[in-house]
Amino acid sequence: MNISDAARLSGLSNKMVRHYESVGLINPPARSQAGYRQYSQNNVDELAFIAHARTLGFSIAQISDLLSLRHDPHRASREVKAVAQRHLQELEDKMQELRRMKTLLQDMIAKCPGDDDPHCAILQELEVPDTAVPGKSVSDPERTS
Amino acid sequence: MNISDAARLSGLSNKMVRHYESVGLINPPARSQAGYRQYSQNNVDELAFIAHARTLGFSIAQISDLLSLRHDPHRASREVKAVAQRHLQELEDKMQELRRMKTLLQDMIAKCPGDDDPHCAILQELEVPDTAVPGKSVSDPERTS
DNA sequence: GCTTGACCTTGCCACCATGGCAAGGTTGAG
DNA sequence: CTCAACCTTGCCATGGTGGCAAGGTCAAGC
Secondary structure (H helix, E strand, C coil): CHHHHHHHCCCCCCHHHHHHHHHHCCCCCECCCCCCCCCHHHHHHHHHHHHHHCCCCHHHHHHHHHHHHCCCCCHHHHHHHHHHHHHHHHHHHHHHHHHHHHHHHHHHHHHCCCCCCCHHHHHHHHHHHHHHHHCCCCCCCCHHC | CHHHHHHHHHCHHHHHHHHHCCCCCCCEEECCCCCCCCCCCCHHHHHHHHHHHHHHHHHHHHHHHHHHHCCCCCHHHHHHHHHHHHHHHHHHHHHHHHHHHHHHHHHHHHHHHHHHCCCCHHHHHHHHHHHCCCCCCCHHHHHHH
């Protein structure tokens, strides 16, 4: 099977299949005499595994770990779970950060009249964001001259 | 004022100050005879504005729009609000995507015993992710053997 | 005046995951 | 034999940031 078929069956682009090979995520497949990459069903399964892990947001490094565990008959499911939990934590951290941004942004949007007048709380608060972060004290009082 | 002071006062790194200049986000500042960038308080204010917008996750392109509005005395706050609302929508889209990943991942984690046994639902579902996505129809039914 | 250290300059490489393009080789069908 | 559809490699781009290197500048101490 050539790369286009393997890519289509696994749900990846040709590009990414080559990329995953180049970064060592997958073993280089066999080559035809002309140098074409030749994929087996096992290869396709592994690529599909990668594609699915990517849709869950796992990084290349994490997928590398998952692939090792996948191929290890003596693995403990504890190890797999640990990788997943680390990733879950990362997702939650990102969500937390997005929530922080979202909250601040919503506050600012609520204060902006959104009319024809140039006055806008959003621009004002971007000048001095501390108005939206009460916990943070002003750091340069000498500029209040 | 040299770049290090401007960067420190605005909350950016020297690197990013130069970067924002190189991508045209800010006007090139004056230069000393030796070629050192010279920043005014106005420059620092603008850099601080950028720094604050970045902590809210605005992209360079969006900040470019915000800076134009900031400098335009005839702006309508409606326009500013529109930029902010677009960004808010992007944040919500990202959160939505993270939530999707998180939900799937949590389901899988819950099904994994996390013991010494090699059997693991996480690896299983990464082979055939459709088990976790009931809304998505199976695309390769012949492999359900 | 000279040295030294702290600053400045530009430019390149790296991340991460992905897409695009280009120049060239291969294969199979008509 | 030709043509289209495939394959190859390699480079550039995204976005925002950091790092490093090689070179110039400046001010302070001696």
